[in-house]
Amino acid sequence: MTSDFEPTGGIHHVTALASDPQRNVDFYTETLGLRLVKQSVNQDEVHTYHLFYGDGIGSTGTSMTFFPIEHARQGRVGSGQVQTVAFLIDPDAVEFWVERFSALGVDYAAPETRGDETVIPFRDPDGLHLELVAHPDAPAGNPWEHSPVPDAHQIRGFFGVTLALHTAGPTADLLEAMGYARVGDIDAARTRFRADGDLGFVVDIIANEERGRGVPGAGTVHHVAFRVPDDDTHEQWRQALIARNLNVTDVIDRKWFHSIYFREPGGVLFEIATENPGYTVDEELAALGTNLVLPEWLEGRRSEIESKLTPLDISRPATMEADQ
Structure with a gap:
């Protein structure tokens, strides 16, 4: 697939499945120091939270989001899924994060070298496979002033995702059409693709024909979204994907961006999302994430929706101050 229009500009957001919503908030805000930039609900299952975390201003390319389903079954990562986020x-933050993870009892592994990067593998409380990648191209970012992590050591946004697939070929072709150039093999198992831009610019593929299919559930990724600048480019991509015989949804208004969804050839659920209007379309910047917000088409059901959600405590205990 080739195109005469703008390629996708890297990762927009990644959405994963979790279990306990309060535990999810505590880990991503208190341990990782991300800002809760939006409290809403899963628009396809409105009695489940949709929680969005990001940098200090909720920038595109920094947003890790979750559908936390209380008492959810545990998932199993396998082929046809995002393996790692x-x-x-x-690069100067590696020692800080190792010490922080050790002090807070995070499930992590010792830093390892991968090409010119230092990587700290770790897991969240639901077992989601995550990494911190110390990279010389990490941007300065937009730190969150109330984070328990000092500005210089805060997470800047996405480095990328690793896809677990049976075979790489068709997915590799699609990624290249989306603007991810093939870099080559990083190691014996991993093939890298890189886009322009400074956030969400890497997709790695690990192909293994003998690996079993993944099982959705807590601790697994639901989908990965790639960003485009505007609605015109969005529609052009939709038509291009249809021409490729991929089963693409209609455009869906998610209030903060417009979305289309499809499964790439290896089975991973992809989304393409617009950069605008963004998270401040319905909240002031200073108030992001402080209240449950609903798109206007769900506002009439607020009382019903709130009655089915466990209230969240989003106040951060002063136990890990930013000067530690």
Whole structure:
């Protein structure tokens, strides 16, 4: 597939499945120091939260989101899924994060070298496979002033994702059409693709024909979204994907962006989302994430929806101050 229009500009957001919503908030805000930039609900299952985390201003390319389903079954990562989500940090932040993870009892592994990067593998409380990638191209970012993590060491946004597939070929072709150039083999198992831009610019593929299919559930990724600048480019991509015989949805208004969804040839659910209007379309910047917000088409059901959601405590205990 080739195109005469703008390629996707990297990762827009990644959405994963979790279990306990309060535990999810505590880990991503208190441990990782991300900002809760939006409290809403899964628009396809409105009695489940949709929680969005990001940098200090909710920038595109920094947003890790979750559908936390209380008492959800545990998922199993396998073929046809995102295997790992990787965040960018500054190279000087590695020691800080190792010490922080150790002090807070996070499930992590010792830093390892992968090409010119230092990688800290870790898992969240639901077992989601995550990495901190210390990369020389990490941007300065937009730190969150109330984070328990010092500005210089805060997560800057996405580095990328690793896809677990049976075979790489058709997916590799699609990624190249989307603007991810093939870099080559990083190691014996991993093939890298890189886009322009400074956030969400890497997709790695690990292909293994003998690996079993993944099982959705807590601790697995639901989908990965790639960003485009505007609605015109969005529609052009939709038509291009239809021409490729991929089963693409109609455009869906998610209030903060417009979305289309499809399964790439290896089975991973992809989304293409617009950069605008963004998270401040319905909240002031200073108030992001402080209240449950609903798109106007769900506002009439607010009382019903709120009655089915467990209230969240989003106040951060002063136990890990930013000067530690």
